[in-house]
Amino acid sequence: MPFKPPEPLDFGRPDQSLTWRKRFERYRVASKLDKEQFSVQVSSLIYAMGIQAEQIYEQFEYDEDNDEAKLEDVLKLFDTHFVPQKNVIHVRAVFNTRSQHSGEQIEPYVRALYELSEHADFHNRDEAIRDRFVLGVNDRELSEKLQMQADLNLQDAIKQARQYEQVKRQLSEQRSSVDAVHTGTQRFNRRPRGGARAAGTSCDSGSSGPATKHAGSRGGFRHPRGGGRRFPQEGRSDASCSRCGRGQHKKDSDCPAKGKQCHGCGRYGHFFSCCRSKQVNAVDAEEVYYMGVVHKQGAEPAWYTDLSFGRHKIKFKIDTGADVTIISKSLYLTLVPCPKLIPTCAVMHGAGGQISCIGFFRDTTNINGQEIHLDIYVVDSKTESLLSREACKRMGLVQRLDSIQPAFGELDQQPVNCPPAKIVLKENSQPYSLHTARRVPIPLMKKVEEELERMKKAGIIEEITEPTDWCSPMVPVLKKSGAVRICTDLKKLNLSVKRERYPIPTLDDILHRLKGAKIFSKLDATSGFYQIPLDPETAKYTTFITPFGRYYYKRLPFGISSAPEIFQRTMETILKGEENTICFFDDVLIYSNSDEEHEQHLESSMKKIVEAGLKLNKEKCSFKQSEIEFLGHVINADGIRPDKKKIDAIINMRDPTNVTELGRILGMMNFPGRFLPNLSSVLKPVTELLEKDKAWNWGQPQTLAFSKAKELLTAAPTLA
Template sequence: MGHYGKVCRNAAKSLNAVTTEDEESFFLGAVDAGKDPWTVQLQVRQKNVCFKIDTGADVTALPAEVYYDITGGSDVKRLAMSTRPLFGPGGNVLSVLGVARETLRRGKKTATEDIYVVKDLHTLLLGRPAIEQLQLVCRVDSITMESVKQQYPKLCSGLGLVRRPYSIKLKPEAVPFSLHAPRRVPLPLMGKVKEEIDRMERMGVITKIEEPTAWCAGMVVVPKKAGTVRICVDFRRMNESVCREKFILPSVEHTLGMLAGATVFSKLDANMGFWQVPLTKESAKYTTFITPFGRYYFNQLPFGIASAPEHFQRMMMTEVTGGLEGVLCHMDDILVWGQTQDEHDVRLHKVLEKAQKAGITLNMDKCELTRHTVKFLGHVISADGVKPDPEKTRAVQEMDAPKNVSELRSFLGMVNQLGRFLPNLAEKDKVLRDLLSKKNHWYWGTEQQAFFDQLKTELSSTPVLALYNPNSALKISADASSFGLGAVLLQKSDARWSPVAYASRSMTPTEQRYAQVEKEALAVTWACERFSCFILGRPFELETDHKPLVSLLGGKALDDLPPRIQRFKMRLMRYNYSVNHVPGKSLWTADTLSRAPLRTARAHTDTSLLEDTNIYVDSIISNIPVSGDYLSSLREHLKADSTCSALMEYCTDGWPDKSQLQGVLRHYWPDRAVLTVHDGLLLRGTRLVIPFALQGDVLHRLHEGHLGVTKCRGRAKQTVWWPGLSSQLNDMVLKCRTCIQERKNVKEPLIPTMPDRPWQTLGADLFMLKGKTYLLVVDYFSRYVEIALLSPTRSTDVVVHLKSIFSRHGICEFLKSDNGPQFSGSHFKAFVADYGFVHITSSPKFPQSNGEAERAVQTVKNLLTKASDPYLALLAYRATHLQNGYSPAKLLMGRRLCTTVPALPTLLNPVLTDYNVLEAKEREKRGNDAKFFNKRHGARNLEPLVPGEDVWITDARVQGTVLSTHTTPSLLYRPGASGDTEE
């Protein structure tokens, strides 16, 4: 039972046992009514269909009535003509209506087969190729899954670990990058994230770390269908500094040549490949990532490291397949073959033994044992030989004929781009090119169809279609139309790009409602996953004609992207790609395929991509901290708002040129690449776009608790957006009456001033040191200081010392001081009047206005505290050069002072000061001082107040009204408590 008719020695001939006589024909077995037939329930186009298992049938066949029921009759005209006759029992030729390419599904197993639709067939027959792919029967004398599990128990359980740890090599010029705060995780997911981190820690995959590390990446949480989460890490910044391993793989042509004569095959899959490779202690710390629960690092090689695929390939070829015959390894896939069953089994046992010894484990659900047909590296390998996988060219082979000039022009553009080296191309496409002329009417007949089919065939075969070379440069061109996706994998050979594989598919109704930028991101993500076996571990280019996608999939931060594009970018993290923009006219192939996509059932990976994306987006939307009632109200306001409704239409149908946008819509133009629609909500990245009617309410909600501008903007960044939100928040916070009353005054900018000549402006102040009071006078021009000890601290004593100083150096023009009693009494005022200088007092609680004197006090206190002879200390200060290159004494008196330091007498002669040089140096110095002061204190100019404006006076905690402005900057008048005017 379960034997093939060809090889079973004991099988008796029956109506079901059919042999193949001719490679150009197929045979279909008849039903043996004398035995209970084997049947199996499969899914075809999401419909349950019951097949009879017929190991003697070369193909799978359906009665015409059943096919009509499955497809609803819509695809009958799309059936391809059968190129080979189909024979039934007795050698009679069956009436085949056509052939359809369909995907059969049983649980996780799938088989993509050519289904023959046969007239007057009464039983649904599942042929041998589909039976093998779905693993419905196996040889009784072959190696089985159960026998492998029993004989190699360590190979089939848990997570393996190879012996040699891997060391990640960084470039010498690498600059470490470290995040100091984790990405925000929605509260509902916190528990699930903690469970997954704990699970990975128990498995030994990650370890918590407390010590500082130079590198620290961000964690990305991906919700899964089962309600759990997947932990990913964004290693993009570190990958810029990772040294790649240059590992040359054997050519596919050489490899496939080794398969000559092989009849039995097995394919093995390494379990969670990279995680089976341990890291050195130093390299493990490079993989540190931050979470809300602390920092962790990987003990095993994580997904997302740029050099991981190349090292894993080298490790597999060294540890597992090295030195063995009949074995081929590509990443985590191992192909074993033999010319006979015994040869195959011996080789398979050697591989299994070596893999177990190396510490590797296998994913038994993905392994295929003892098959007569397998797919590997884009080829179908069987006893009949090696053939290109029909899936590589099906997108072209089954392309619909063009229905108008535009579609024909697109097809011919693809032909010219890919088939430029085809012989006699001008003759082959002339009949079709004639239809592009405006002089000719559109007509599509048998002649046009014949040339169209011929061109499709030539595009799908050599010399146009290239054999994959693992050491050649690769490029993927992908495009999205309004209803389909198209892509082509290109390989550089002889200075030109040749196609390796094509792909296309129709979009689901849900995908057709994506914003255009999301469709384009979907196209490149789907293309990479469709061509994954060719590009994984290889650097390659991604070509798109949608320019915003270059930054979105390039350097733009993950958190700033729309939810769907976030998920697409995360799925692309396993690939080493660069995104390039090319004009639409240069993207003929992908564009043509996207406009004529295959409409057959989607592959499992396509369905997985759609489900995975929907789960992720739904998770983000559901975790926005907004109630369901508010979201319902928001949807209604978005519909009612003419601007938002227009934006939602643009997101779905495409944006017009900027020149065609009216009024407020122009403000949204710079953000069009990140504006998307999901479930009736308009999003910018992951933030809700708020219509005008709700903006005032949202502003007040953001300012609840009277937070500052920065914190209000931080709250807005998490959830909401509209153009101008940031400036509106700034105005609201600055004008909030409650905030104004409690806010500290903004420091005003320093206004540097410099007198015109020495001793023009002086600063005076009193200070105490060691219980004694001193009078200090400093020249604003030269910083020359005079001090005097005050025994009594009366105003008369201050006047006496000032008169003494003036007698030596002359009377100043301006004298600045505070409003202390020594400077405000009648005796001092009489002194000012008698000597004829202007006395300027600093504003109360604002000593900065006499800043030179305040600074001189600090300097003199420091000198006198440390000096044993205060007079020599003062002499040294007066004789020492300032930053401008002149000493205070020289600036004031035009000569050097004689000090205890020996000096030539000529140096003590008077010298004229170069005031032009001095002024330039002083201007630079005082300007730098002002910059430093303003930066340190956050000083800035405020909007000027105007007479009549209400103000809040912080120190007095009273409200006032501006009467008029002062001629001096930063001064104004207000009414005093008694009605008088105060400054």
Template sequence: MDSSGVPAPRMDWDSANLPDAWRRFVQHVKLMLSGPLSSKSEETQCSYLLLWVGERGRDIYNTWQLSEEEAKKLTTYLDRFEQYLMPKTNTIFARYKFNKRLQGEGESFEHFVTELKLLVKQCGYENSDEMVRDRIVFATSFPQVREKLLSQGSDLTLEKAIDMARSYEIAQTQLKAMVDPHTNLQGAAPTHAVSTKRQSTQQKHRRAPHHDKMGKVCGRCARAHSQKEECPAKGRSGKKCNKMNHFAKACRSEASNQRNPVCSINPDTPSEEAELFIDSITKYNEGEADEQAYADVEVGSRHHIMSFKLDTGATANVIPARLFKKRFKQVSLAPPTRTLSGYGGEKLNIKGTCQLKCRWKDIHKMLTFDIVETAAPPILGLRACLDLNLVKLVMSVQITGVMEEFADVFKGIGKFPGECDLHIDPDATPVVCPPRRIPFTLRERLKQELDDMEKNGIIIKVKEPTEWVNGLVVAEKRNGNLRVCLDPRELNKAIKRPHYPLPTLDDITPKLAGAQYFRVMDARSGYWAIQLTTKSSLLTTFNTIFGRYRFLHLPFGIISAQDIFQRKIDETYEGLNGVVAIVDDILVFGRTKEEHDDNLRAMLERTRERGVRLNPEKCVIGATEVSYFGHKLTREGIQPDQNKLQAIKDMPPPENKNELETILGMANYLSRFAPRLSEVNAPLRQLLKQDSEFIWDQNHDRVFQQMKDLITREPGPILAYYDTTKEIRLQVVASKYGLGAVLMQDGHPIAYASKTLTPTEVNYAQIEKELFAVLFGCKRFHTYIYGRRVLVESDHKPLEHILKKPISVAPARLQRMLLQLQRYDIKIVHRPGKDIPVADTLSRKPLLDQDSTLSEGMEDQIHSVINSLPVSDKKLSEIQAATRCDPQLTLLRQTVQDGWPEDRKKCPKTLLDFWNFRDEISHFHGIIFKGDKIIVPTAPRNNMLERIHTGHMGIERSKQRVRDALFWPGMGRDITATVENCSICQERRAANPKEPLIPHQIPETMAGRGLRSLHMAWTGLLSSCGLLQPLL
């Protein structure tokens, strides 16, 4: 607050929408500087701005290089901050969003027009009012309004359109209120926010009759009953004010009339009323824009798209009756089993309940809906939002008390004291990777990203010679920014790992004796906090088209990074009580809450002292039970994490003989550890007999459950405890619809995992599914394998070679997966499917897990590759059509989808030309790629050759034009033939072609004898008499 008493502006750096936060901040700043601080000099106003932007803003300011004159101008500061914070607007995409905006069912006109006004600001139209006016006419959900607006013709203005639409909406609300007395005249939009309760039969009979039969609403119990009937609130005290003869909802005290944003009901507290209800939040401010989140969800068998309001405070899903009658006439309603009432106690009229199938992206769920007479929009409650992956629950640190004191520890990227060295095998041969060609459409953004990394001190330009030069991989993020990644594959072969030991469960178990309270903290951007020595930094040099750079901090992908980081973490927290750390997960514990808090304070003080930074989004607040390093820590002691057994425990029973045969193959493999397993599943084997019909009954169900119990018993004859001293094997298999993974030691399973592929993932090529299974297994068993050498066994032989090649030559999806696998020290070996039956069974009977977060960003990478190709959209469409009609490429696509044969001799003859680079081939949207190059079908190749030779360039120049965009077998040979057979090129060839040099023997020189031959070179110079002059 400044001297005038006006609150000072404050930039909200924690906002999820920084550009919007910056706009609000600047508006506040300009008001301050033109008001209370208008008398201050511009230089002083600049100082005020630096105070208001906070520590993070000043960090950004410290990276600027300003002249003395610029440092005194306020506009310089505002422009620099705006350049840093405000994204570049894509006008075309903004106009696309504006012209696609429709008024949703149940959406108020006020909300709709506010959204249009916000969207049009990004479109760059000369007359935005006219565009908003037209959009109202085209997109309103009321046909009557559209008819009236069109009747105005050219006299219609934006103001008129808004007034007419508002008037119609208000008239409809008033008309409905006259017909339906339950309608809220104030335009309240109820949002169901807390739990619902089921009615018992007894409660149904005790419900009060309707108001129209019973008279006025009683001011003591908020119910309608006859005057003769005794009020049920008589003799009862209100829980809000403790006064007699009324219920809490009818309380007239000042405290009870305050509306809270969310009111929660304790399900264990007995209700003072027989009726059941859920809470409701009501917004009464007219004209205020609704900022709640909405999502378009596909509902029902006819795939209706409905715009739902996402209410994480609600436990009920609601569809207004008017929309239900319009879209789901064929769906029958069940009688309601609960009552819903608004915040003030007004009942909501439930017409019934039903179950509807809902789809959001690739996730399908059957949800229960209450059909309610309400003017509110459709609502999805918390459980539905979680099931459809519309929202995610994130555990975050509550920075209060001691956490607020150490708030700086949760900001920025840390910096460990000292520097670290990378040790190289002296016998290793340095490798210099050439700069990878970058599409022209990405070059400007890549240069900007490199410049930003250089300004932030992450990389620095290299001018001196370096022995090692690594490759570079560029990945596009969802927001359009680029991620610059090192490809240190060759360097990793030469690095000598220090093999620093990771703490084991046996190491930390004695320290946890008696612990009652736990907290898990996560180190932010761990590797980036480690600085490299100059010598080691030069080893991380990478090549770009803009020159060479090197990392100043330890980059991801270096094979010894996990050893270095664990040593740094151990040194940081050495000697502290109640603190252990495994990689970037730091566990704080104590026998009492006081001891836990003391240990936490000591840990945070050491964290601040050593320059470590923590990630608040991934920290788990103090609890009596946490998951840590693959186990569950509780007050009772350490327990195995049941998640690792879920893939087997929840495996559905087989539906046919083929599935049963797969499951029994797994059981047969595991029976070497538990011979009784064969006895248990004997009744199931009877179903495989040729003369037996597959009929699954309750007895088979019981046997199947017994078999799963035996496989998942811990400790048991099959499942073993994880041992950090033993070799780890990760077996993975990808089937058509699922992934399976099992962690093994000495042949014993340690943990199981499976995943159902989403519809998008089902369309992956087989090699992409197989590498996806490796990534799934590594991420699912991260706590077991991170920092350890892991042997990955797969039944897909091409995976053995893909890890040996540079990431840049892999297809787009594989690039994304390979980048994520860089953090693990893995070696992939081929094993036939019959030798890894457990993973094979898990992949064929996966859990119904529709989590798509594992594949996030992979489609963005492919779209980025397509968009960066120097090929027009029209030509891409022609290639798609030609690919569908090309027999060779049709067979190639099918082979890529199903998987290549293991033996070259079994490969179709027409595809032998693709055999040597089969692991680089992928397909997407009807186009087949070799790496990031389009494979051109046979039909358009002649036309392509003519276009390639446009301008009659030579052979090498013609090849260079298409080297980064197109491919087909023999393309170089075809280009050469085209150029050599071009009649115009033949006519324009040089008349005097270069003659070949004629070699001669070295002249002999002997005593007393001269040279036997004389060789001269003639210049093109003429003497004054026109004769050539030799220069000797």
């Protein structure tokens, strides 16, 4: 088929020359002009470019008879003519100030950024466009969402923005439907007999004020048959459209109700306000829902559960104070594909007042083999996803929470119900006693004193005034949160401690047991070792000195060398007989092949934990997950793979500058090495630097090997 050349170049717009050149290249290949002789290609170029190109072309100097001359040489001469000297600073300034205009869609904005970056000489053009795109979109919510994704690339950013734009357009159309409902809504103050205010239920009809109700309570008054008073609807007249309640339309296709479903009778083509199937002519009030209870600061952490709806997986906060199940609009926009929203005029109230509800969708989830149908409301607020009281009851979550609630909470005076741990010393051990406390920085003094008092009230430590043979120094450590952790330097004591050498499961042992598992729960023991009581007769060995006096541990301290074996043995004793449970110190993994089995395994394990008095950290526990992180690995039904956070930490490390740094990096790489059998051969140029008497010389071979190893780590496979 014949192809037409591009339109002549506008020589008044030299900045468009590069775009025109690309169009000509397309034409040259499509028309097979690139197969012709050099002179034919040049003539075609000049002809397509326009009359002014003839004059410019005559000024060029080159050997037209040279057989090796190419069209590319002529094009470069034109480029030099159009862009004699690029002002990169100005080009980048224009690029970096380009934001999405009001009303401008994503596609034109992306094209504009590509065009503006042509002559900017960016080292990484896609990265520069991505950054400008993310910062320049005029929707702040979208911009913030994209900025929070550390591994975002340009194509993903554009894809998400397109989807966001499409969903917002759909929501706008759905709001038009809701507006149509409100237009036809009748609002009258109405009291039933006896003066009591009626509590209405229909969300597609209104009254002078909303009536507050809880989900599941569908009460409301009805008129006696034949005795109901009929009211003319506000905004409706004989000239109104019988389908949408608005004025008459010139064409049926202009009616906003066309193709819309009435959620009263379920038929299409009209709004509920105009539905002729309604049995009650009196109009009820809007329905008001309460979104949940207010949690004061310092309250126990909330319960969460993950629910799957087809391809969607949502983490819900279990809130028995919520009337309805809700998710935020920002979360709704991430669902692919987005469920279609059903218009509603339900009013949502939270702790901060009224919250806008943009609609709801119906979906099904599976709990223990039972299908549960839920109405999920979407609110225009940055709130957590809440699972309503009614949904919790239907799923049996409330009863389960009540039975295992005692397992969660802070440490108290009551330790785990197990034999006290004993510290056994070697024969002829030489006691070590420090008489002077180490200095504590002045800003930490108050925090250290408060933490010692807290540990004393929790029954972890006890003050002592009598002489002791052993006394170790205290080491306060500042946490990221600003709080202080009290540690004790027990190195001298550990030299004299006998360890019981209890077997600790290896990673291979653990992962072998997980083959075929599909459902996982992970439990975390609060302050692990501190829950194990310490034998009173040997507890004095743990005495430590502080600026505020001497203390000794009543619970198993973290710094004692025999503590890991003692704690592992205690945990396995508590959960003895639970075949689908793995203990690795303070982490407990429960795994099953199905939801039904997992319920049984979880209930049985939790029962033993409650009976033993073991406290769990609710914030670090995860229940009924199809994929879970355990011991630095991600585990699911397909197998195991290394944790992405650990891989990223290695990839982001710079090249080592000495043997010490190299040893540390190689140690980190050994962790995911099981997934890459050929990693050692790739790293051979690097590991050679660790050989004795080998001079440090980090050169090109080492750099290439290190980069190749990082590439392999990013593509580490899942091991079945």
